[in-house]
Amino acid sequence: MTDELRDGKLNASIEKIISAGGPAVTGDPDVDVLARLASGLRGLPAPGFTARLRAELVPGTEARGRSGLLARLRSGDSFDRGTGLAAAGGGCGLVAGACCVGGTVVNLLGFASAAAVATFIETTIPYFVAISLVMMGGLLFWILRREGVGRVTLTRSAVRAGAVVGSAYGVVFAATMGLSMAMGLY
């Protein structure tokens, strides 16, 4: 059965749920499972109602609550967008280049000689890169799992998310290495 056909069958069943209260049996076990789950969503609170009532009870909290930064971070909303993915990739890139940035700062502050910092960077950079790659892999796994992608869309989603995260990682890591190179430390 094609995806379009399944989408249509599920939609017809959802229409029945919304108008009549119960899912229609489609004969497709996969679709029927989803339709049964969808019947639990009947009466889902309208987003406007939730926000209006909060604002009425506690004026001035409209912008907080679930739309607040902490709640968004908790629910992972910020990772739905490209900016979130790029920030995550950039963060991993910064971890990879932490020895370069750290070494440069230590050298600039006069706590270590250029030769000592260069040796430190050369020795430790593989470990920092390894840690950052593990972090990036874990992050991608978490994103894909969170989005609940199926086998069909797994490759496409992984490539798309991986491209954004990887690009940001590369740019930030290159920048940190460039910094230490410019200082003659690597």
Add this chain to the structure above:
Amino acid sequence: MLTARQLEAERRLVESSQRNPRRFAEIYDRYFDRIYAFALTRTGNRAAAEDLTADTFRQAFENLSRFQWRGVPFSAWLFRIAANAATDYHQRASREQALPEVMGEGDASWENRLIQVETRAQLFELVRRLPKDQRRVIEMRFGEELSINEVAQAMGRSDGAVKALQHRAMETLRVWVGDSHD
């Protein structure tokens, strides 16, 4: 069942809300889904569930200063207010329209009711965690009861794309619900 640490965090939140009413927003966010799910289960229709939810939180807000912590979860107090509001609703409804209770006292066991409420509340909470586009589709379809065509127009997409998003959202929810039951 709350752990001792969660109970302690809840006590701190309630006491801080008693001192600073603005913090009631956190209590509201924490319990909204469960109270609304309870109201929906007891009344069976959205408008009544919204009225009952609003009544419950208004009463809770107005009486919060009188609430005394006795080591019982705050939700027990909230549910008692909601249950009283539901009883009032059914008495009013039966006087005005002779409506039968959707989930009246004799309909189902407390255990079944509780499971139904918790399942609904969990689903409502999970919808909020969906990726943005999937969440918008589900909220517009079930929360605002818009047709596929109306959702498509609101999102600037084709009907087919919205149906696919709706399908993907339901698949996501199925995976998450399955995970939480494992």
